[in-house]
Amino acid sequence: xxxxxxxxxxxxxxxxxxxxxxxxxxxxxxxxxxxxxxxxxxxxxxxxxxxxxxxxxxxxxxxxxxxxxxxxxxxxxxxxxxxxxxxxxxxxxxxxxxxxxxxxxxxxxxxxxxxxxxxxxxxxxxxxxxxxxxxxxxxxxxxxxxxxxxxxxxxxxxxxxxxxxxxxxxxxxxxxxxxxxxxxxxxxxxxxxxxxx
Numbered sequence: 708x709x710x711x712x713x714x715x716x717x718x719x720x721x722x723x724x725x726x727x728x729x730x731x732x733x734x735x736x737x738x739x740x741x742x743x744x745x746x747x748x749x750x751x752x753x754x755x756x757x758x759x760x761x762x763x764x765x766x767x768x769x770x771x772x773x774x775x776x777x778x779x780x781x782x783x784x785x786x787x788x789x790x791x792x793x794x795x796x797x798x799x800x801x802x803x804x805x806x807x808x809x810x811x812x813x814x815x816x817x818x819x820x821x822x823x824x825x826x827x828x829x830x831x832x833x834x835x836x837x838x839x840x841x842x843x844x845x846x847x848x849x850x851x852x853x854x855x856x857x858x859x860x861x862x863x864x865x866x867x868x869x870x871x872x873x874x875x876x877x878x879x880x881x882x883x884x885x886x887x888x889x890x891x892x893x894x895x896x897x898x899x900x901x902x903x904x
Contacts, residue, residue: 811835
């Protein structure tokens, strides 16, 4: 009888130990799977952040490309606002054209290239009626260049009604403006200062 009662205890112990081992295995597997899922979730979150960052950068690159294309399309217009030192004649012709538009006679005395900042200093004389001179200077200020009038001296040369040297009556007063311009939108200034009269 003693043998018979020991047998169920051994079976019970074996079942208990097996159940404990199985429970430990299940708990271990659960912990392992939980940590694996947690790690994969963190990696997915990091990848999602990285993907979002890359998408934002791709969007910025696309926007920059679009802006670059727009700037490239506007480049010829923007470049036309700058005077190249080797091609100053069209700029001077533009100023003379403003004189013709406003019935003002223009004469350039000097032009000098200066460094630091690169700029062109122009000294000129303009003759015409006061109204015409005013319109001429307004055109200079509105020109598509960075032009500053550093010195303007306007004075009447031949008042209205006085006889000129030829003995003719002057119908309108003639005014003279001595104008000094500083043009800062200039590129390609030569190394040596250039002067012209």
